[in-house]
């Protein structure tokens with residue numbers, strides 16, 4: 001994967017949630033033309049952010065129960081986002097600016113409005129019946145197994161017409177496809193080819209852990225560590241049968257093989273370790289999927305406490321296990337997670353940006369984090385995310401981190417001329433692109449500096465990773481090395497000053513004035529070491 005001839009290793013990828021990026025047709029919802037108009041903000045102009053690629057969350061035809069993750073036609077654009085001509089233009093204009101385009105690909109399930117499912121549910125004899133997972137009820141009428149939906153409740157929905165249950169790992173409107181059926185796999189590979197032939201550069205593949213499951217649908221055992229204050233109800237079971245089944249890597253290898261017929265395309269998969277226990281989980285995707293065009297997101301740092309010791313221990317260990325050709329994909333936020341500033345505060349969010357943009361591999365940024373957007377307050381009555389209120393540990397659902405991009409201090413933060421589909425974040429007067437472009441100390445300029453340094457400095461861009469043991473456990477330090485150039489990254493995770501005795505030149509600091517190794521509260525420094 002970390003093949004120097006490929007565009008991907010070292011690249012910075014920017015996730016766009018199309019509904020919330022920029023609205024050009026005044027319906028309060030972002031669209032593909034909005035993305036085209038804002039490409040200059042992202043790359044290819046003098047003052048651009050400077051990212052290498054964009055990942056577009058789904059824009060396919062969908063009833064939008066799960067906001068596009070319920071696909072009704074994988075090869076059609078939902079009219080709310082525009083047309084196929086708009087998409088073709090987007091690819092062309094992005095490529096003119098040297099921006100690669102990665103699409104969301106959702107293989108585990110479709111919308112219940114998809115023609116495959118509508119046909120499947122018509123009768124037990126339907127030709128499409130076996131494209132989904134149907135099972136008889138137990139003798140007492142209960143669902144076929146105790147499997148749970150990630151979004152709460154049973155993963156089985158009773159179908160009154162055929163008197164069988166069908167499986168849905170997510171919403172009941174998102175029936176799981178039966179990946180053990182070769183026709184399904186073939187149809188899904190054809191969809192990838194459709195988009196690859198249009199010139200897309202790769203895919204972010206959704207929820208892959210569920211592609212293979214126990215064919216007997218045996219009950220998952222109880223998770224004895226379950227705590228409803230910190231876990232979702234889904235994690236009350238230990239999912240040894242309902243996910244990560246025996247064929248997972250074989251099926252992913254089939255998807256990876258599709259890329260063989262094309263040049264320099266990539267796949268990033270979304271997979272979360274069962275009960276958040278890594279134990280080599282991420283590494284197994286690199287080791288077991290052939291050809292080596294696939295890398296998993298690494299959510300470990302996102303999911304752990306912001307604590308230098310834990311993060312250092314994790315990253316040092318993970319990096320040590322990676323072969324040099326494996327490209328790590330660290331990520332600190334996305335459309336399913338609370339915003340970075342909301343989780344850590346503004347000051348530590350600057351440290352976090354430094355961490356993400358100096359680690360090896362291909363970091364993914366989430367739109368709006370670069371201007372320090374925070375979760376917006378979405379009143380319960382206005383909540384749109386279907387999982388809102390379902391879990392005591394995350395009642396607010398995912399609307400707060402999906403609110404419109406804050407372009408300016410104008411009407412609706414410059415996102416749309418009309419009332420947007422989700423409210424504008426309360427702090428848009430302080431956090432918006434227009435204002436931050438002119439403020440040297442803004443979050444936006446911090447991201448721009450880091451991205452530009454990453455691109456111009458070979459050690460940060462492609463160098464190898466070496467641990468660094470700082471004298472203080474509140475500092476996470478690591479080195480990036482190429483030939484005789486050693487770059488030391490020092491990250492102060494706490495709100496108190498710390499000193500590291502070091503000789504070198506500061507290439508970057510989160511703070512306006514900085515002295516090598518003397519770290520103000522939450523300061524991060526990038527230092528070129530002397531005399532090595």
Ligand code: GLC
Pocket residue numbers: 066069070106170206207270335336
């Ligand atoms: C992934 C997506 C999430 C979606 C779910 C079901 O986790 O990131 O937004 O709801 O899959 O497709």
